Amino acid sequence: MPTILDRILETKRAEVAERKAQPQPRPAPTAPRGFKAALDAKVAAGGYGLIAEIKKASPSKGLIRPDFDPPAHARAYQAGGAACLSVLTDRDYFQGHEDYLIAARAACALPVIRKDFMVDPWQVEESRAIGADAILIIVAALDNGQMAEIEAAAIEQGMDALVEVHDAHELERALALRSRLIGVNNRNLKTFEVDLQKTYDLVRHAPAGCTFVAESGLTTRADLDAMAEHGIACFLIGEALMRQDDVAAATRALVG
């Protein structure tokens, strides 16, 4: 049975082929903002490093935020103390768009990761062209050669790469790359179940010197404090914040 990731990747390859054939002229972006550096600075100052996600919808939940307003959410996240933004740009499964990233980044001073499915180094150039400061590398989606190629393109563009893993084998493959920014996705891509214990176990066996980001299914300050007891001080949170009327206050309640 094909997983949701298999289906997304198939759609993405077709989309990328189309976009490559019709490149969009764009104004030059401003210089990259240090993404990993912003997370590390928050943690060095004794706080939590939050990547706050601008997410309209997801394949498992459908529409999350009816009054979706990327620049307003970006300002609210910054005011609430987030270190970085994540903006979903995948159209078919997450109702995202590049224009959301462009608008969100212009509305604040935070570094922004383009949350999308990289299958081709060309997408990394496109990500920088729309202003992204970092890209996501999903280990489960790529072979080792593809990962290295996409990472090299990111380094070439002066961007950071967040390398996403789900298990010990993927972590081992991630550690063969140069990036020392590792996301542990608590959400099982096949079942959509969230298991925080798996993240604790994984990080316990990791070598020192990496910045770990716990991703998905985190909702309360208590969730973050529990993660911190296991040595994880950075978090990627979308839905729990996007469902709040007062996004800035909710962000402050998590990391303020």
Ligand SMILES: O=P(O)(O)OC[C@@H](O)[C@@H](O)c1c[nH]c2ccccc12
């Ligand atoms: O909305 P949540 O449960 O806080 O999860 C955010 C983020 O982890 C999730 O959007 C995500 C993690 N990895 C991804 C890869 C692609 C798309 C989305 C994701």
